[in-house]
Amino acid sequence: MIEExxxxxxxxxxxxxxxxxxxxxxxxxxxxxxxxxxxxxTATAPRKVVSVTVGHGGHVTDVKFPTAAYKKMPPAELAGVLVDTIADAQRKAADEAAALMAPQMPPGLDAKAMFSGELDVEAFTPPESGLPEPLRAVLRTEG
Structure with missing residues (x-):
């Protein structure tokens, strides 16, 4: 018989x-x-040369050329504007993601730094004091 x-x-x-x-x-x-x-x-380049929309994670979901200004640009210049505009949209998307995650982050961890890829891995590493030497050695070689 099972007792409760x-x-x-x-x-x-x-x-x-x-x-x-x-x-x-x-x-x-x-x-x-x-x-x-x-x-x-969505980020739009100066002179409305190009408009780029990205989703979470920075994935490009749309590229538009709102004006004909791109037709007058040398290919290398247009490529530079496109890359800069994508990067601008990605930064803005990362900022939005960080704002959503910030309230859920442990104290001392910066959500914006995490989403921008600038978070120092040391923030996740416990202080070495009190850790066994073999584990400290592994952490030193991993970082």
Whole structure:
């Protein structure tokens, strides 16, 4: 016969609170994922030579030439304007993603630095004091 284990009410309440917190965090992350997938940012070059739209992750989703100005440009100049405009749109998309993620980030971690690729990996590495020497050695060689 299986006996039912009855936990003291304080433990049961703590577990209920933890479960509720977990479910709220999970719902928040699902909503953030949805909003990240919806990011669309458009940047337009000076003189409206080109307009570029990117989604989350910086993926180019659209390129338009709103005016005929591009026809008068040498290919190398047009290529430079296109690359700069894509980079501008990607920066803006990363800023939007960072703004969505910032409230969920652990204290001390910069969401904008994470999405721009500038986050220092050391931010994720625990202080070396207290770590066993073999693990410290691995961390030193990985970084």
């Amino acid at each position: 284990v009855v936990m003291p009410s304080s433990h049961t309440e703590q577990l209920d609170q933890l479960l509720t917190q977990f479910q709220e965090q999970q719902r928040a992350m699902v909503e953030i994922q949805r909003r990240l997938r919806e990011i669309r940012v």
